[in-house]
Amino acid sequence: MSLRVTEGSLAQHSLRGLQTASSRLDTLQAKMSSGNQITKPSDDPAGTVQALKLRASLSRMGQYTTNQNFAQGWLSMADSAYSSAVNQVQSARTIVVQGLNSGAMTPEAMSSLADQVDAIRSSLLATANTTYNGRPIFAGTSGSPVAYDSSGNYQGDGGAITRTIGENASIQVNQTGPTAFGAPGSDVFSLLSDIAGALRSGDTSTLSGQLGQVDGALRQLSAAQAAEGAAAARITQAQTTQAANTLTLKTQLSGIQDIDLADMAIQVTTANTNYQAALQTTASIRQLSLLDFLR
Structure with missing residues (x-):
């Protein structure tokens, strides 16, 4: 009777060993297949918590990247608009200087200069209504489809559009129309209309004063473009910092969850050998028990 109990105990022990070897082999093969050390929280509870924290940080980094790309695209569009606006206002200034030398110019020639200023005004209004992703960049936070209407009236508000580009x-990213083109009523569009009127009437005295106003409009546009450039530089710095931080986080996460492929291959081979040995041992014990029963 005692012999039968011993054989039963051996069989149970062998089966437990087989199950353990099989479970370890399955676990290692799952890690090998996924490339991850942690395939379920129980594999490494502390590592799982740390990995979750690192993934959350990487997720925030991803949102920062989205915000940085938006800001960069907006500021790039604004820079192009500013450059175009400065060129157009400089062209208007050249016309004003020509008008001031009107002694040798006919009224028809002065009227032609006025027509050119009107054309510049229309083009400048189109520039002031530049959009990014369908949104007028100089209209603040208003829902207006344009920053300025065809008469040059500001349709936006003074709202600021901000984006979080990093930790704290x-x-x-935006500057409003009045910041770039002047306060309503004394903006560059009103100035260009007045210049065209002075040219048509041959009023050089008024034109002389308007030349200084054009220079003031150019300074305002240049200052706004410089502020936009400073913001763009901050974006670039934030992107550089984030690239380094993201690499650090990914390296830390990899150290926690990624397998050493060569070491894992050895472990899988060893576990498979142990499993095969346990399988043969279990099979031998079961055969002995059957022969003993037959005797």
Whole structure:
């Protein structure tokens, strides 16, 4: 009777060993297949918690990247608009200087200069209504489809559009129409209309004063473009910092969850050998028990 109990105990022990070897082989093969050390939280509870924290940080980094790309695209569009606006206002200034030398010019020639200023005004209004992703960049936070209507009236508001581009780092990406083109009523569009009128009437005295106003409009546009450039530089710096931080986080996460492929291959081979040995041992014990029963 005692012999039968011993054989039963051996069989149970052998089966437990077989199950353990099989479970370890399955676990290692799952890690090998996924490339991850942690295939379920129980594999490494502390590592799982740390990995979740690192993934959350990487997710925030991803949102920062989205915000940085938006800001960069907006500021790039604004820079192009500013450059175009400065060129157009400089062209208007050249016309004003020509008008001031009107002694040798006929009224028809002065009227032609006025027509050119009107054309510049229309083009400048189109520039002031530049959009990014369908949104007028100089209209603040208003829902208006344009920053300025065809008469040159501002349709936007003074709202700031900001984006978070890093840990505790936000940036305003927009500048409103009045900031760039002047306050309503004394903006560059009103100035260009007045210049065209002075040219048609041959009023050089008024034109002389308007030349200084054009220079003031150019300074305002240049200052706004410089502020936009400073914001763009902050974006570039944030992107550089984030690239380094993201690499650090990914390296830390890899150290926690990624397998050493060569070492894992050895472990899988060893586990498979142990499993095959346990399988043969279990099969031998079961055969002995059957022969003993037959005797």
